[in-house]
Amino acid sequence: xxxxQRVDNKYVYDFAEGNKDLKDLLGGKGANxxxxxxxxxxxxxxxTITTEACKAYLATGREPAGLAEQIExxxxxxxxxxxxxxxxxxxxxxxxxxxxAKFSMPGMMETVLNVGLNxxxxxxxxxxxxxxxxxxxDSYRRLIQMFGKTVCEVPGEEFEHAIDEAKRAKGTxxxxxxxxxxxxxxxxxxxxxxxxxTGREFPQEPREQLDLAIRAVFESWNAERAIVYRxxxxxxxxxxxxxNVVAMVFGNLGPDSGTGVAFTRDPASGAQGIYGDYLxxxxxxxxVAGIRNTVPLQELERIDxxxxxxxxxxxxRLEGHYKDLCDIEFTIERGKLWMLQTxxxxxxxxxxxxxxxQLVDEGLIDLDEALHRVNGAQLAQLMxxxxxxxxxxxxxxxxxxxxxxxxxxxVVFSSDRAVELAAEGEPVILVRRETNPDxxxxxxxxxxxxxxxxxxxxxxxxxxxGMGKTCVSGADELDVNVPAKTFTVAGQTVNxxxxxxxxxxTGNVYLGEVPVxxxxxxxxxxxxxxPERIDDPLVRAxxxxxxxxxxxxxxxxxxxxxxGADAARARRxxxxxxxxxxxxxxxxxxxxxxxERLILAGTDREREDALAALLPLQRADFxxxxxxxxxxxxxxxxxxxxxxxxxxxxxxxxxNVAVAQERGEDVAKEEALLAAVRRMHEENPMLGLxxxxxxxxxxxxxxxxxxxxxxxxxxxxxxxxxxxPEIMVPLVGAVQELETVxxxxxxxxxxxxxxxxxEVLIGTMxxxxxxxxxxxxxxxAAQFFSFGTNDLTQMAWGFSRDDVEGAFxxxxxxxxxFGISPFESIDRDGVGRLVRIAAEEGRAARPGxxxxxxxxxxGDPDSVHFFHEVGLDYVSCSPFRVPVARLxxxxxxVHPTGSDPR
Numbered sequence: 001x002x003x004x005q006r007v008d009n010k011y012v013y014d015f016a017e018g019n020k021d022l023k024d025l026l027g028g029k030g031a032n033x034x035x036x037x038x039x040x041x042x043x044x045x046x047x048t049i050t051t052e053a054c055k056a057y058l059a060t061g062r063e064p065a066g067l068a069e070q071i072e073x074x075x076x077x078x079x080x081x082x083x084x085x086x087x088x089x090x091x092x093x094x095x096x097x098x099x100x101a102k103f104s105m106p107g108m109m110e111t112v113l114n115v116g117l118n119x120x121x122x123x124x125x126x127x128x129x130x131x132x133x134x135x136x137x138d139s140y141r142r143l144i145q146m147f148g149k150t151v152c153e154v155p156g157e158e159f160e161h162a163i164d165e166a167k168r169a170k171g172t173x174x175x176x177x178x179x180x181x182x183x184x185x186x187x188x189x190x191x192x193x194x195x196x197x198t199g200r201e202f203p204q205e206p207r208e209q210l211d212l213a214i215r216a217v218f219e220s221w222n223a224e225r226a227i228v229y230r231x232x233x234x235x236x237x238x239x240x241x242x243x244n245v246v247a248m249v250f251g252n253l254g255p256d257s258g259t260g261v262a263f264t265r266d267p268a269s270g271a272q273g274i275y276g277d278y279l280x281x282x283x284x285x286x287x288v289a290g291i292r293n294t295v296p297l298q299e300l301e302r303i304d305x306x307x308x309x310x311x312x313x314x315x316x317r318l319e320g321h322y323k324d325l326c327d328i329e330f331t332i333e334r335g336k337l338w339m340l341q342t343x344x345x346x347x348x349x350x351x352x353x354x355x356x357x358q359l360v361d362e363g364l365i366d367l368d369e370a371l372h373r374v375n376g377a378q379l380a381q382l383m384x385x386x387x388x389x390x391x392x393x394x395x396x397x398x399x400x401x402x403x404x405x406x407x408x409x410x411v412v413f414s415s416d417r418a419v420e421l422a423a424e425g426e427p428v429i430l431v432r433r434e435t436n437p438d439x440x441x442x443x444x445x446x447x448x449x450x451x452x453x454x455x456x457x458x459x460x461x462x463x464x465x466g467m468g469k470t471c472v473s474g475a476d477e478l479d480v481n482v483p484a485k486t487f488t489v490a491g492q493t494v495n496x497x498x499x500x501x502x503x504x505x506t507g508n509v510y511l512g513e514v515p516v517x518x519x520x521x522x523x524x525x526x527x528x529x530x531p532e533r534i535d536d537p538l539v540r541a542x543x544x545x546x547x548x549x550x551x552x553x554x555x556x557x558x559x560x561x562x563x564g565a566d567a568a569r570a571r572r573x574x575x576x577x578x579x580x581x582x583x584x585x586x587x588x589x590x591x592x593x594x595x596e597r598l599i600l601a602g603t604d605r606e607r608e609d610a611l612a613a614l615l616p617l618q619r620a621d622f623x624x625x626x627x628x629x630x631x632x633x634x635x636x637x638x639x640x641x642x643x644x645x646x647x648x649x650x651x652x653x654x655x656n657v658a659v660a661q662e663r664g665e666d667v668a669k670e671e672a673l674l675a676a677v678r679r680m681h682e683e684n685p686m687l688g689l690x691x692x693x694x695x696x697x698x699x700x701x702x703x704x705x706x707x708x709x710x711x712x713x714x715x716x717x718x719x720x721x722x723x724x725p726e727i728m729v730p731l732v733g734a735v736q737e738l739e740t741v742x743x744x745x746x747x748x749x750x751x752x753x754x755x756x757x758x759e760v761l762i763g764t765m766x767x768x769x770x771x772x773x774x775x776x777x778x779x780x781a782a783q784f785f786s787f788g789t790n791d792l793t794q795m796a797w798g799f800s801r802d803d804v805e806g807a808f809x810x811x812x813x814x815x816x817x818f819g820i821s822p823f824e825s826i827d828r829d830g831v832g833r834l835v836r837i838a839a840e841e842g843r844a845a846r847p848g849x850x851x852x853x854x855x856x857x858x859g860d861p862d863s864v865h866f867f868h869e870v871g872l873d874y875v876s877c878s879p880f881r882v883p884v885a886r887l888x889x890x891x892x893x894v895h896p897t898g899s900d901p902r
Contacts, residue, residue, distance in 0.1 A: 011053040012070040014077070015046055020322075025050050027242030029100025032342050039321065041314055041339045045081050046095070046246035047074040049214065051102070054240035057218045071214075075245070082247055087116035087206025090124045094139070094248040097213040099220060101241040104343055105229055110150045110220040112213040113283060114143035114248060118204040122187075135253050137183035142283060144190040144202055147209065151216040154197040156436075162189045176281060210245070217243045225440045227816075233467075234862075237816055249338045251331040252283050256304070259284045262297055262311060262328045264319040267347040267465060268401060268505075270354030270537070274298050274312070276328075277455040284329060284340065293474060294455045307337045318342050323364040324373070325355050346465050348404055349378035350538050357541035367548045368894040374545060375891065376861035376884035381405070382542070383525075383880065385516035387503055395508035396490045399450070399475030402461035404505040407448025407470035408513050411498050413482045415442025422446070429500055431487060433480045435460040443469060448502045450509060452478040452487070470504035478509075525883055526572045546883065549890025550574070555867065556874035557885045558633070560854060562586070564624035570879035574886050577633035577724075578625065579786060579876020580854035583705060584639050586621050587614075587646055595646040599676050604699075611704040618705060622712035622725075631722030635786060635854070635876075637765065638695060638705050638741075640730040642685045653677055686791075686800065691731025695741055702729075706745045710752035710760060717756050726761040728786055733768040735777040742781055763850070766838050767791035775838035779845040786876075787835050789855030789863075793822050796831050823856070826863040836870045843871075852876060861888045868892035 018026045018034030026034065030048030037043045049071065056064035079085050084093035094116040099105075117125065117140045126136035141163075148154035163175065166186050170177055178186070194202045203209055220226060221241045230237055251259035262276035277294035279286055280303065301308040311330060314337075318326045327345030331338045347355065356370035365373070387393075387406045409427035412418045415438065418430045422445035430446040432439060434453040443449055443463060448470035451460045455474050464471030480487045485496040494500065494511065501514035523529040524539050533539060558579035559570035567578060587595050594613050601607035625634060653674045660667040680689070695702035706727060713723035727745060732738045742762050749760045766772050767788030775785070794800065799822075812818045826832050835853075842849045852874040857863040859877030864885055867875050869892070877885050 009066055010070070011050050011064065011067045012074050013048050013050065014074060015043060015048070018048065023102045024239075025052065025242075027051055027100035027102055027244075028104055028343055029098060029341055030242045030244050033244060033246070035321075036318070036339055036342055039317065041317075042337060043339050044247040044249050045078055046244060047078065048100070049243040049245070051240040051242050054218045054221060054242065055238070057215070058221065058240065063215075068211075071210075071245075075210075078245075078247060086210065087118060087121045088124060089120040091128055092116055092121040092124050092206075094121075094125070095210065096244075096246045096248055097210065097217060098244045098246065099217045099241045100244050101221070101235075102239050103233070103235050104346060105226060105233075105235070110213075110217045110223075111285070112143070112146045112150055112216070113285070114139045115147075115209045115213055116206040117143045118206065118209075120204075121206070129250075129253055132253060133180035134178075134183060135250065137180055137187055138178075138252055139250070139283075141183055141187045141190055142285075143209075144187065144194060146285075147202075147213065148190070148194045148197070150220075151212050152194070152198045154194055158193045158197070159190060162186060162193065214243050214245075217241065225438060228440050228444070229463075231813060231819060234819060237819075246340070249331050249333045249336075249340075250283070251279075251333065252281055253334055255280055256334050257332055258282055258303075259286065259331045260294070260297060260300070260329075262315060262330065263345055264315050264326045264328075265351070265355055265358075267325065267327070267345050267351055268404060270325075270347070270351035270358065270541075272358065278303070284331065293453060293476060304332060304335065307332050307335065310337045314339060320364070323359060325351070346462060348465050349381040350404060352378050353382070353541040353545060354537050357537070357544055360544075367545075368552070371545055371548055371552065371887075371890055372895045374887070376864070376888040379521075379542070379887050380881070380884050382521040382538070383519055383883070386505070386519055387501065387510075388515045388517035393510055393514050396492065396511050397475045397477040397509040399452075399472040399507045399509065400455055400461070401503065401505045401507040402455075402458070402473040403449075403464040403469055403471035405448070405470030406501070406503060406514070406516050407446075408499065408501045408516075409447045411487075411494055411496055411500055412442070412446070413480070413485045413496055415439045415445075417496070418442035418445045429502060431478075431480060431500075432460070433482065434458060435463070443467065448472070448504065450475060450478070450500070450502050452476055452480045464504075470502060472502045472504055472507050472509060475507070475509055525574070526569070546574075546887060549887050551890075552893045553886065553889035554893055555864065555872065555885075555889035557882055557889060558635075558852065558854075558874050558876040559879050559882055560858075560876055561625070561879060563621075564628045566879055567625050567628040570882055571628065571632075573879055573882040575632075575879065575882045576874070577635075578629060579635050579852050579858070579874060580728075581625060581634060581636045582640070583618070583637060584641050584645075586618060587639070591617060592646055595643070596673065598698075598701075599643050599646070599680075600672055607698075608700060611700050615704050615708055618708035619712045619715075622709055623715055626712055626716045626723040626725070627721055629724075631724055633724045633726055635726040635728050635763075635784075635852070636705075636709055637728045637730050637854075638692075638702050640691050640694075642688060642690045643680060643694065643698075645685075684800075686794065692729050692737045692741060693731065695729070696737065702741055703744055703748060706748045707752060710749050710758070713758045713760065714753060714756045717758050723758060725758070726763060726784060728784075729762070729764045730788070731768060731791075732764040732766075732778065733770045735774065735781050738764050738778060738781045761850075765791075765854070766835075767795070769796055769834060772834035772838040776841040776845040779842040779849050782842075782846075782849070784850035784852070785838065785842055787838070787851075787853040787855065787872075789826060789831060789835070789853055789857040790823065792834060792855070793827065793831050796834060797822060797827075825860050826857045826866055828866055832866055832870075835867075839870050839872065859885050864888035865892045 015034045015037040020031045020035035023031045026048045053067050082093050084091050086093045094114050097112045122136050122140045126133045129135050145159040149156040191202050251257045258280040259282050260278035266275045276297035278297050278300045279294045325345045327343050329341040352374045356373045359365045360370050409429040411431050412428045418428045419441050421428050427447045429448045430442045431450045434451050449460050449464050451473045452475050458473050461473045478487045478489050487494050499513050501510040556576045558577040559575035560580040561567040561570050561578050562582050562585040598610035657667050657670045657674050709725050713725050716723045729741050761783040763782045763784030765788040766785050851872045854876040858875035859881030875885050
C-alpha cells in the first residue's frame with residue numbers, strides 16, 4: 001500500500017486513514033494499528049494524534065491550534081460507532097491513551113487505561129458487564145493508579161504499598177483474591193493518596209482525564225528514562241511520539257477473558273513455533289510488569305480453543321504481510337479476540353540471523369534484505385564468550401532464558417548501585433523482583449539482569465533483548481528482598497556484592513563465578529568449530545549471510561596488527577591485509593634499553609650504533625608479519641609517539657634519583673635519563689615532537705625503519721613468499737614534510753630492493769586537519785592516504801582523548817550535545833567532512849590514490865557506512881572487529897542510505 005501524504009494542519013487520523021508506511025507521522029503503534037484495521041483484523045476502533053502535534057506541543061508548551069477541535073470530532077465519531085459516550089454514567093465508553101513513537105521504546109513512555117471512569121460511571125460499567133462489580137472497581141483502581149503515577153507524578157510505590165496491604169489484610173498474595181468490596185475500599189485509599197500528593201481530588205470529568213493523559217504522553221517523550229533509552233539505542237531526539245486513543249476492551253472481566261503477547265517466532269532463538277505469554281483475567285500491563293507469572297501461549301489452546309485458532313491465523317497473516325517476526329499484543333473479552341498491537345519484534349542477535357535465513361528459505365525476502373536485517377552490533381554480541389560448564393557447576397535456580405549470553409558479576413538490587421559499581425569498573429548483575437522503566441540506567445550499566453517474576457515478554461526481557469543484555473526472568477525460586485539487599489534460594493542467602501553467573505540462553509542461575517569459553521561463532525570464524533556444530537542453525541545463518549556480505553561489499557577490510565600472532569588471527573577472521581602496523585610497539589619490553597641508548601646518544605656515532613642494533617630486531621618483526629600476511633598489503637606506520645614515552649615518567653624518575661642520591665648510590669645513568677626526560681618534556685606531547693617531526697629531527701630514525709621494511713620484504717620474497725609493504729608517514733601537515741621523508745626513503749628502497757620485484761608504496765596518515773584541507777597538494781607526494789580518525793577527531797574537536805571521556809563527556813551526552821562519543825562513531829558533520837574533502841581533493845590530484853581508514857572507527861558499524869559513502873577503498877580495525885566490518889561493508893553496499901535495520 002502506498003504511503004499516504006500528510007495533510008497540513010491535520011493532527012488526528014482515524015485508524016482507517018493510515019497505514020504501516022506512515023510511521024514518521026503516526027508512530028509505529030498507530031501506523032500498525034491502521035495497517036491491521038485495513039487488513040480486516042479485529043482492532044478496537046480509535047484514532048491517532050500525530051507526532052507533528054507532539055513536536056508542536058513540546059516546542060511551545062501548548063497544544064497547536066485546531067488540535068482540540070480535531071480530537072473532539074474524532075471522539076464524537078468514535079462514540080457514534082460504539083453507541084456509547086465517554087464516561088456516560090449509564091453506559092460508559094472508556095478509552096486507553098497510549099504512546100507510540102516511530103521506533104519501539106518498550107516501557108519508556110506512558111500509557112493510561114480505563115480513561116473515562118469516575119464515581120458514577122463505575123456503576124454503569126458494572127451494569128454493562130452484567131453486574132460484575134469486581135471488574136468495575138478493579139478497572140477504576142487501575143485508572144487512579146496509572147493516571148496518578150503517569151499524569152500527576154504520584155509515587156508509584158504508594159499505590160503498590162496500598163494494594164500489598166490490602167492483600168495482607170485478606171491473607172493472600174494474589175490480587176485476584178481481592179473481591180469487589182476490597183477493591184472499592186482500595187479505590188478510596190487510592191483517591192486519598194492522589195489527593196495527598198496532588199492537592200486536588202481525582203478528576204471526575206472524563207474529557208479532562210483524556211486531555212491530561214494526552215499531554216502526559218506528549219511530555220513523556222522527554223522523560224529521563226526515554227532520553228536515556230534513546231541515547232542507548234541511538235534514536236533521534238527530535239522525532240516526538242504519537243498518541244493513540246483506543247476504545248477499551250477488557251481482559252479482566254473474568255476467567256473467560258485475558259490478555260497476552262505473542263511472537264510469530266521465538267525472539268530468543270529464532271526457532272519457529274508458538275511463543276508468548278497469556279494471563280487470564282488481566283489487563284495488558286499485568287503481563288509486561290510481571291506482577292503475576294503468565295502461562296505459555298500454548299495453554300490458550302486448552303483455555304479458549306476458538307480464540308487460540310483465530311490468533312494463530314492472524315499471526316500467520318501478519319508475518320506473511322510484514323515478512324518478518326511480528327510481536328503481537330491481544331486481549332480476549334469474554335471469548336472475543338481483539339488485536340491491540342503489532343510491530344516487527346525485537347529479537348536477540350542469534351534470532352536475527354536465524355530468522356533472516358529462514359525468511360530467505362521461505363521465499364519471503366532475498367539475501368540482500370536478509371543482509372540488511374542483521375547488523376554488526378548483533379554479530380559482535382554473538383562473538384562474546386559463553387559458559388564452560390562441568391560437573392562442578394549446578395544451577396541453584398532456573399528461570400526463563402529471556403536474552404542470551406553469559407554474564408558474571410556482583411549482585412546489586414538497585415539501579416543506582418548498579419551504575420555506581422559499574423563506574424568503578426565492577427561487573428554487576430542487577431537483581432529485581434521485576435524491572436520497570438525506572439531501572440533503565442541500571443540495566444544499561446549491568447552485565448546481566450535477573451528477575452524472580454515475569455516471562456519472555458516482561459519489561460526486563462523486552463528491554464534486555466533490545467540492548468543485547470543477558471537476561472534471566474521469572475526465576476521464581478528466588479525470594480528477592482530488595483530492602484534487605486538479599487535474595488534466598490535453595491536454602492542459601494545471597495547478599496549484595498556476592499558473585500553470581502546467569503545464563504540467558506538456558507535460564508540457569510549459578511552461585512559464584514562460572515568460567516567462560518569462546519562462542520561457536522568465533523570458533524566458526526577461526527576454523528576451530530566442532531564439525532558436529534557446523535549445521536547449527538545459527539552457524540549456518542552466519543555463514544550464509546557473511547558469504548553474501550563478502551560477495552556484495554565494495555569496501556575491503558584490513559586489520560590493525562603489530563605482531564605475527566595478531567596478523568594470523570585477523571586473517572582467520574577474514575582480514576584482507578594490515579591497514580595499521582604500529583612500529584612503536586616493537587620498541588617495548590627488553591628493547592627499551594636500546595631506545596634509551598638512542599635517546600641518550602651524545603654523538604652521531606652513538607646514535608648510529610643504537611639504530612644499527614635496532615635494525616635487525618625491526619627486520620625480524622616485519623619478516624614475521626609479511627610471512628603471515630602472505631602477499632596481502634601491510635601498511636607500516638613509522639614511529640609516531642614522542643620518544644620520552646619509552647622512558648620512565650618524569651615524576652617517578654625524579655623520586656628514584658633523589659632517593660638514590662640520599663643513599664649515596666651511583667646514579668649517573670639515572671641522572672642522564674632524568675636530564676633527557678626533562679629536556680624532552682612537553683606540556684602537550686600529543687601536539688609536540690612526534691610523528692614525521694620526530695623523523696626529521698632525529699637523523700637516521702626513519703631511515704632505519706624503512707631499511708628494515710625493505711630488507712624484510714626482499715628476504716620473504718627471495719624465500720619464495722610474497723610481501724606487499726606500504727610505508728605510512730604519520731602526522732604530516734604539509735606536503736614538504738612528506739617530500740623530505742619520501743626522498744630519503746626512495747633512495748634506501750632502490751638500494752635494497754634491486755631486482756627482487758618488491759614494490760613499496762609510500763603514503764601518509766591524514767590525521768591533522770591541515771592535511772585534510774591541503775590533501776590535493778599532499779596527494780602529489782603520496783601514493784595512498786590512510787585516515788587516522790582517532791587523532792583527526794582529537795584535533796578537530798580540540799579534545800584530548802586520554803582525558804575528556806571521564807572529565808565531561810557524560811555531561812555532553814546528558815545534554816544531548818553528543819548522541820554518542822565522537823571517538824566511538826565518526827562525527828559526520830565535522831570530522832567526516834574533513835575526510836570527504838581530503839578524499840575528493842586527493843583523488844582529483846591523483847586519480848589512482850588508494851584511500852583507507854585505520855582508526856577504531858574502521859570497525860564501528862555506522863562509521864563503516866560513512867566510509868563506503870565517501871568512496872574509501874578499505875577500512876582497518878582490530879582483529880576481533882574484522883567480521884563486524886565485513887558485514888557492515890556488505891550492508892552498506894545493499895542499503896547505502898543507513899546502517900539501522902529498524
